[in-house]
Amino acid sequence: MTRILLVDDHQLFAEGIKSIFYPEDEIKVVCEAKNGKEIPVILEAYEVASSHHI
Numbered sequence: 001m002t003r004i005l006l007v008d009d010h011q012l013f014a015e016g017i018k019s020i021f022y023p024e025d026e027i028k029v030v031c032e033a034k035n036g037k038e039i040p041v042i043l044e045a046y047e048v049a050s051s052h053h054i
Contacts, residue, residue, distance in 0.1 A: 001026055005042065007033040
């Protein structure tokens with residue numbers, strides 16, 4: 001499975017991208033960020049909660 005961290009500051013655009021991936025069984029949006037500054041915090045939290053890396 002491909003896990004995606006979706007980063008975009010436009011909520012409507014991000015929702016559109018998520019809707020494209022939603023029906024796909026092998027692709028899952030697992031985290032979202034509004035900007036690049038949020039990425040390190042999200043990745044750290046995700047790695048603690050999961051044994052897999054993004």
